[in-house]
Structures are given as C-alpha cells and as structure tokens.
Amino acid sequence: MSVDQLSVSLSKEQAFALVDAVSEREELALTASAHENEATGEWIFEATCEGPPDVEAFAQLARQVLGGEVKFTVETLDPEVNWVARSLEGLAPVIAGGFYVHGGHSTEPVPEGLTPMRIEAAQAFGTGHHETTTGCLEAIDMLLATRRPTRMIDVGTGTGVLAIALAKRLEAKILATDIDPVAVETTIGNARDNDVGERIDAIEAAGLDHPEIAARAPYDLIVANILAGPLTELAPGMGAIAAPGGTTILSGILNTQADAVIAAYAAAGFALRDHLRRKDWSTLVLEKR
Structure with a gap:
C-alpha cells in the first residue's frame, strides 16, 4: 500500500x-x-x-x-x-497501575515492584501511552486488589496490552478478540514475548459475534478499550455475556461522551462503580446488577 x-x-x-x-x-x-x-x-x-x-x-x-x-x-x-x-518506536516506558510498559528498544531497568510488559509498536492500538490505556491499567490494578476474576474477555484487544496485563497478574485464561486480523497476530506475538502465550487465546471476531465468545460466557471481567460509538452499540450484548456481579471496564470514551455510554450500560443492567478521568478521556468501571 x-x-x-x-x-x-x-x-x-x-x-x-x-x-x-x-x-x-x-x-x-x-x-x-x-x-x-x-x-x-x-x-x-x-x-x-x-x-x-x-x-x-x-x-x-x-x-x-x-x-x-x-x-x-x-x-x-x-x-x-x-x-x-x-512512528511509535521512540516512545518512553509508561508506568500505570503498577505496570511498566516498554518497547524492545528500552534499555532502562524495570523499577522494583512493577509488573513489566514488553509491547512493541505495531499496526494495532495500545502501546500504553494513551490515556485510555493507562486508565484501563489503573482500573485493572484497583480491581485486582479486591477480586480475582477467572472468566475474562478483552474486546478489541489491539496489541493485547490489557489481556497481557491480566495474564501477568492472574493464573487464568483470557480470551482476546479483535475485528482486525493484524491486531490478533500482534496480540499473539506480544503474549509470546511476555511469556503468557499459553494464557491468552486471541481470535478474530466482529464485536461479540463469535461462537467462542458465547461458549465461554458468562464473564466476571470484561475489558474493552475501543470507541464510544461501538461500545454503546455493544451494550446489550455486553449485558448478555456478563456474569451477575461481574465487572466491566470500558474506555476509548471522551469525557463529553461518558454520560451517554453510562446510560446505555445502565439500560443493559450495569451500575457505575467508578469513573476515572485522564485529560479528555474517561475510563468507566461498571458492575452487572
């Protein structure tokens, strides 16, 4: 091209x-x-x-x-x-939610007490630098301080950064999905580079329309860092695959769009538990009623 x-x-x-x-x-x-x-x-x-x-x-x-x-x-x-x-190669490491996200070009030692993740720049979203990704990592860190989910899905996984973060902290399988086959291959490679390849199953799926997603439901943790429009459209489907009492972490949402997304998920049976704001971007933590 x-x-x-x-x-x-x-x-x-x-x-x-x-x-x-x-x-x-x-x-x-x-x-x-x-x-x-x-x-x-x-x-x-x-x-x-x-x-x-x-x-x-x-x-x-x-x-x-x-x-x-x-x-x-x-x-x-x-x-x-x-x-x-x-264009992304020179990005400096990012610290968020106790995670240390870096590329292969980084030669700095990993600070003590942080969970390292090597995420290479690629044709997929999610190097850890955007406020939506850091917001999700912080929300994951807060959740894991009190809960240990066992059935998890990362919708719109991009580089796999959120799925890898979960796999680094938990001894459980994570389903990672994306509509883009390049993102799926990127996730598989990044999971392998982070020694969590056996814990992450990456598949190509449009939204929630895949038999593997239905087969593994209900999920006690759903993470989705995409965009407000698709997230709103997915709200009924998210409600269908979420376990009662389960947590859903959403981002890719501008602060000005947050109320509309919250309303869509309230209609799908979710209650807002936390709202993280990072510059112009929101990360929502919801619980399935």
Whole structure:
C-alpha cells in the first residue's frame, strides 16, 4: 500500500490535543503521534495515512480543536517500511497501575515492584501511552486488589496490552478478540514475548459475534478499550455475556461522551462503580446488577 505522512509544527498542548482528536476519528489515519524536535524545541504532530490523506478533513478538525487554520505538510513514505511501527518506536516506558510498559528498544531497568510488559509498536492500538490505556491499567490494578476474576474477555484487544496485563497478574485464561486480523497476530506475538502465550487465546471476531465468545460466557471481567460509538452499540450484548456481579471496564470514551455510554450500560443492567478521568478521556468501571 502507499503510505503518506501528514505533519505540522505546533505547541506541545496543541499537538497532543490534535492527536487525541484524530484518535477519535479512526478513518482519518492509521496512527497519530506527537514528538519534540530536539534540535529546534518545536513539537511536531504527525499522522500516518494509508494513501493520500484527506487534508481538508484534517484542517477542519484542527479548526474545531485548535480554533484556527493549520497548514499541513504531506510526504509520501517508502512503502517497504512499516511506518506505523516506526512512528511509535521512540516512545518512553509508561508506568500505570503498577505496570511498566516498554518497547524492545528500552534499555532502562524495570523499577522494583512493577509488573513489566514488553509491547512493541505495531499496526494495532495500545502501546500504553494513551490515556485510555493507562486508565484501563489503573482500573485493572484497583480491581485486582479486591477480586480475582477467572472468566475474562478483552474486546478489541489491539496489541493485547490489557489481556497481557491480566495474564501477568492472574493464573487464568483470557480470551482476546479483535475485528482486525493484524491486531490478533500482534496480540499473539506480544503474549509470546511476555511469556503468557499459553494464557491468552486471541481470535478474530466482529464485536461479540463469535461462537467462542458465547461458549465461554458468562464473564466476571470484561475489558474493552475501543470507541464510544461501538461500545454503546455493544451494550446489550455486553449485558448478555456478563456474569451477575461481574465487572466491566470500558474506555476509548471522551469525557463529553461518558454520560451517554453510562446510560446505555445502565439500560443493559450495569451500575457505575467508578469513573476515572485522564485529560479528555474517561475510563468507566461498571458492575452487572
């Protein structure tokens, strides 16, 4: 495929705000990131797109988020290079919920008392850096302080980071599902690299429509870090596969969308137990009544 990169120099706050906005519009780009140019001190917003990007759509989104006009530069990249992974390679390790998430490029020692997870940059969401992922890891850590779930599913697993976090802390099987076959393969590889391959079963599934999901229900822990729209659509199905008293952790939700998601899950038989806010993003902890 042809791969183009769209970029612009912004302030640090603007760059990260635009990354968050593009992350919510998954049709715009394969990945979006922000980094500092060490030579100039400027912050650069970059989006990697399959084929020519919709520059006008990016410009309109920038006007909405930043309140002004932004002039993007577009560059066609070498198709032989995995630029989705390359754009994420330099990310520093992340600490969240007692987990230490790092890439293979990291040479720093793992701080004492933290659970290490090696998650490589790939064509799948979830390196641990986004507020939705850190919010889920913190929610998992809080849950495991009081409960030990045994029947678990990670819906929309991405890189498998949440399933791997559970497998690192629990001696139990986790079902990890994603609509994207690349994400499934990425999860299998990451699980193997973290020595939890035997505990994670990764399958390709659209939403909850797979016989394996039904066969393993009911679940006493469901985690899903996707987007508010799909989460709302999945609410009745989540209610059907959740065990009474079971916990569901949801993210990929902007703070402005949280009330609508909470209402959809209340209608499906869930009660809100906790609401974590990280910048513009919400992580919801719900219990099946």
